[in-house]
Amino acid sequence: MPLSKAEISQLIKSKAQEHGFTFCGISKAGFLENEASRLEQWLKIGYHGEMSYMERNFDKRLDPTLLVEGSKTVVSLIYNYFPPAEVFQNPSAFKVSKYAWGKDYHEVIKAKMQFLWDELQTLIGHFEGRMFVDSAPVLEKAWAQKSGLGWIGKNANLIVPKKGSFFFISELIIDIEAEPDGPIKDFCGTCTRCIEACPTEAITPYQVDGSKCISYLTIEIKENLPAHLKLDFDDWIFGCDVCQDVCPWNRHAKSHNEPDFLPQTNFLDMSKSDWEELSEDLFKEMFRYSAIKRTKLKGIKRSLAYINKKNEQ
Known part of the structure; x- marks a missing residue:
């Protein structure tokens, strides 16, 4: 006898938890009508900066049934x-966002999703679809919000009630x-701490100007930083956690127990001079399994040069 929709939902959630995912939410696949005008306006204003990929696949980004043929369900998964x-x-060194402290989350989470996928195929029966970990035109935070995992806060991050926002989001479609x-x-509520704390004033309520965001400026830009830039990076050289660190909901954050997300090398102990003297070979050795490799040593050096120049002014 085939499983009911409720039984399938409960089975997916229980197995997701067994595989280490903190929470799992279910949504019916379809057009994200509420997000369409917001995304269009965000792109029109130019808040995506040089992230031209945000302009591509606009329709697929809003409708997973166009991205994954025949899809009916979006399973949103979050991992602490x-x-x-x-x-x-x-504390006296340059700063790296917490999400990059361990192994590259794309690889870690996708491996866990594959185990989940394989088990569900056995328990539910054969189904088709795709897995995504921040690697396709999917509005992952919108789907996580739609499935009740949390709400999208004023800093544009998904906030999980009494758990905070330090979560990776992934999907099974x-x-x-x-x-x-x-x-x-x-x-x-009336809280505006993230808006007030942002070093580059990139946040307005429920919207982030990506072109001013430190994460964008230290990771996404491939060539030189804009010549007119006069923003304060606050010593961040890869990503930025300020808007999350000041969020009151993250006072409830519990530490993860995932060995792969612990630092694989001693880079957290590095001084500012250690970063400035980092060689190409050592960079490749230290960050070969890390998300930090995405920006390459060239990107790190570029951020260091900008911060030092700014400090001299």
């Missing part, structure tokens, strides 16, 4: 990456039906 208290950066969940309310 908040570090244990005993793991911290040298599949051609079987499961009972969908519903969204929850927004609990940001």
Whole structure:
């Protein structure tokens, strides 16, 4: 006897938890009508900066049934990456976003999703679809919000009630039906701490000017930083956690227990001079399994040069 939609939903959620995912939410695949005008306006204003890929596949980005033929369900998965208290950066050194402290999350999460996928194929029966970890035109935060995992806060991050926002988001987009969940309310209230704390004033309520965001400036730009730039990087050289660190909901964050997300090398102990003296060979050795390799040593050096020049002014 085939499983009901409710049984399929519960099975997916229970197995996701067994494979280490913190939470799992289910949505019916379809057009994200509420996000369409917001995305169009965000692109029109130019908040995507040099991220031209955000302009491509506009329709697929809003409708997963165009991205994955025959899809009926979006399974949103989140995985905690908040570090244990005993793991911290040298407070006097340059800063790296917490999501990049361990192994590259794309590879770690996708491997876990594959195990989940294979088990569900056995328990539910054969189904078709695709897995995504921040690697395709999918509005992952919108789907996570739609499935009730949290709400998108004023800093444009997904915030999970009483858990915070230090989570990786991934999706299974599949051609079987499961009972969908519903969204929850927004609990940001009148708080504006993320807006006030942003070093580059990139945040307005529920929207981020990507072209001013430190994460964008230290990771996404491939060539030289804009000549007119006069922003304060606040010593961040790869990513930025400020808007998450100041969020009151992250006071509830619990540390992960994933060995792959612990630092694989001692780079958190590096001083500013250690970073400045980093060679190409050492960079490749230290970050070969890390998301930091994405920006290459060239990108790190570019951020260092900008920060030092700014400090001299």
